[in-house]
Amino acid sequence: MNKKCLGCGINLQTDSKNREGYVIGEHDICERCHRLKNYGDYQVSTKNNSDFINILNQINQTKSLVVLVVDLFDLKENYDLFINHLQNPILLVMTKRDLLPRSYSDTKLLSYLDLKCVDKVIVSSKKNYNFDSLIEKIRKYQTDKQVYVVGYTNDGxxxxxxxxIYNYSDTLPTITTSxxxxxxLNNIExxxxxxxxxxxxxxxxxxGNIENNFDLIxxxxxxxxxxxxxxxxxxxxTFLINDLVRLDIDRDNNITFYINNSLKMERLYKENTHLKNLEKHVIDVQNNSDIVISGLGFIRIKKACQITIYTLKGVKVFTRKALIS
Ligand SMILES: Nc1nc2c(ncn2[C@@H]2O[C@H](COP(=O)(O)OP(=O)(O)OP(=O)(O)O)[C@@H](O)[C@H]2O)c(=O)[nH]1
Ligand SMILES: [Mg+2]
Incomplete structure (x- = not known):
C-alpha cells in the first residue's frame, strides 16, 4: 500500500496491528489516529529525536520558508536545534495567545524571544486570532510553494x-491533533x-517536560x-500546587503564579514537610525572573533571592527573564 494517513502522515499498512500505520479496510486514517480522534485513546509512538533531526536536515536542503511554532504558555529553554540546523528563512509564530492574560501587550510578548528570524507574529488557533496577519506574512516570505511548519511537540x-485550511482553503481540516x-508522525503536505x-x-x-507524563497532562x-x-x-x-510542586520562599518579595487555575494552591506559614519527598532544586533567582516548571507553567519572582522548589523527578526547572513584567 502506498498511501499516507491523513491524520498523522505515517505510511498506511495492513500487515501488522502492532506496527504504526495499521489501517482497517479502506480508511484514510490509521488505527492510532482513529482511536485518538474518537476515543482519546493514546498509543505511544516509537519516533525519537534522531528521526526529527533527519527531517530538519531535509528541510535544510531546501530554501523554503520555515514557520517555527512556539507555545507562549510553554516556551522552551531554547530553540537552538532549529536555529542551528536550518539556514532557511524562519517566520516565528508564537501561538496559544489565548492562554496568557489578555491585558498584557502583544508587542511586549513579540519582543521577548530574540531568535534569528525574518519576522514574528502572535496567534491563537483556538480563538482564530491574527490569522490574516499570519497568512499575509507566509505569502510575503515564502520562497517557493512549500512552507514547512516545525517546532516542539504539542506546541500547536x-x-x-x-x-x-479552515480559513483559507475550500477543503476541510483533517490533521489529527491532541x-x-x-x-x-511524519510530514503531511x-x-x-x-x-x-x-x-x-x-x-x-x-x-523533562511534565507533558511527557500522560497521566498528568x-x-x-x-x-x-x-x-x-x-x-x-x-x-x-511554603506554597503547594496539588501534589506536584512545593515552593519555599523567604521574606520581602512579590511572586506571581501563571499556572492552570484549576490546580489547587495552598499557602502554609508553619514549618512542615509536605512534598519534601519530591526532587529538590535550589535556585538563585535574579530580579524580575521566572522560574519555569516545564509544561506546568511559570512563577514570576520580583526580587533576587534563593528559592527551593520540589517537583516530580525528572521534570525540568529553569529560570529566565520574566515573560510578563
Ligand atoms: N489554548 C490553546 N490550545 C491550543 C492552541 N493550539 C493548539 N492547542 C492545543 O495544543 C495541543 C497540541 O496541539 P497539536 O496541534 O496537536 O500540536 P503539535 O505541535 O502538532 O504536536 P505534535 O504533532 O505532537 O508535534 C492540543 O491539545 C491543541 O488543542 C491554541 O491556540 N490555544
Ligand atoms: Mg502535530
Missing part, C-alpha cells in the same frame, strides 16, 4: 495548519491553493486564559 503546529506528545503547500512535521520531544494544561495569582511575601512560607 497541526492545530495551526488545520486553522489555515494534547498528548508525538501526535504527528496540505495544499492550501495553487501557490501554497503547508507541510506539517512531527514535533521535537522536550525531555490533562490536569496541568490550562484550557482557558490564566488568571495570575500574586502574593506579597512578608515572612518565610
Amino acid at each position: 503546529k497541526s492545530t495551526l495548519i488545520n486553522k489555515l 494534547h498528548l506528545p508525538s501526535t504527528t 496540505i495544499k492550501l491553493d495553487d501557490d501554497l503547500v503547508m507541510i506539517d512535521t512531527p514535533g521535537l520531544l522536550d525531555e 490533562k490536569t496541568v494544561l490550562p484550557q482557558k486564559e490564566i488568571k495570575p495569582l500574586t502574593y506579597q511575601i512578608k515572612v518565610k512560607q
Whole structure:
C-alpha cells in the first residue's frame, strides 16, 4: 500500500496491528489516529529525536520558508536545534495567545524571544486570532510553494495548519491533533491553493517536560486564559500546587503564579514537610525572573533571592527573564 494517513502522515499498512500505520479496510486514517480522534485513546509512538533531526536536515536542503511554532504558555529553554540546523528563512509564530492574560501587550510578548528570524507574529488557533496577519506574512516570505511548519511537540503546529485550511482553503481540516506528545508522525503536505503547500512535521520531544507524563497532562494544561495569582511575601512560607510542586520562599518579595487555575494552591506559614519527598532544586533567582516548571507553567519572582522548589523527578526547572513584567 502506498498511501499516507491523513491524520498523522505515517505510511498506511495492513500487515501488522502492532506496527504504526495499521489501517482497517479502506480508511484514510490509521488505527492510532482513529482511536485518538474518537476515543482519546493514546498509543505511544516509537519516533525519537534522531528521526526529527533527519527531517530538519531535509528541510535544510531546501530554501523554503520555515514557520517555527512556539507555545507562549510553554516556551522552551531554547530553540537552538532549529536555529542551528536550518539556514532557511524562519517566520516565528508564537501561538496559544489565548492562554496568557489578555491585558498584557502583544508587542511586549513579540519582543521577548530574540531568535534569528525574518519576522514574528502572535496567534491563537483556538480563538482564530491574527490569522490574516499570519497568512499575509507566509505569502510575503515564502520562497517557493512549500512552507514547512516545525517546532516542539504539542506546541500547536497541526492545530495551526488545520486553522489555515479552515480559513483559507475550500477543503476541510483533517490533521489529527491532541494534547498528548508525538501526535504527528511524519510530514503531511496540505495544499492550501495553487501557490501554497503547508507541510506539517512531527514535533521535537522536550525531555523533562511534565507533558511527557500522560497521566498528568490533562490536569496541568490550562484550557482557558490564566488568571495570575500574586502574593506579597512578608515572612518565610511554603506554597503547594496539588501534589506536584512545593515552593519555599523567604521574606520581602512579590511572586506571581501563571499556572492552570484549576490546580489547587495552598499557602502554609508553619514549618512542615509536605512534598519534601519530591526532587529538590535550589535556585538563585535574579530580579524580575521566572522560574519555569516545564509544561506546568511559570512563577514570576520580583526580587533576587534563593528559592527551593520540589517537583516530580525528572521534570525540568529553569529560570529566565520574566515573560510578563
Ligand atoms: N489554548 C490553546 N490550545 C491550543 C492552541 N493550539 C493548539 N492547542 C492545543 O495544543 C495541543 C497540541 O496541539 P497539536 O496541534 O496537536 O500540536 P503539535 O505541535 O502538532 O504536536 P505534535 O504533532 O505532537 O508535534 C492540543 O491539545 C491543541 O488543542 C491554541 O491556540 N490555544
Ligand atoms: Mg502535530
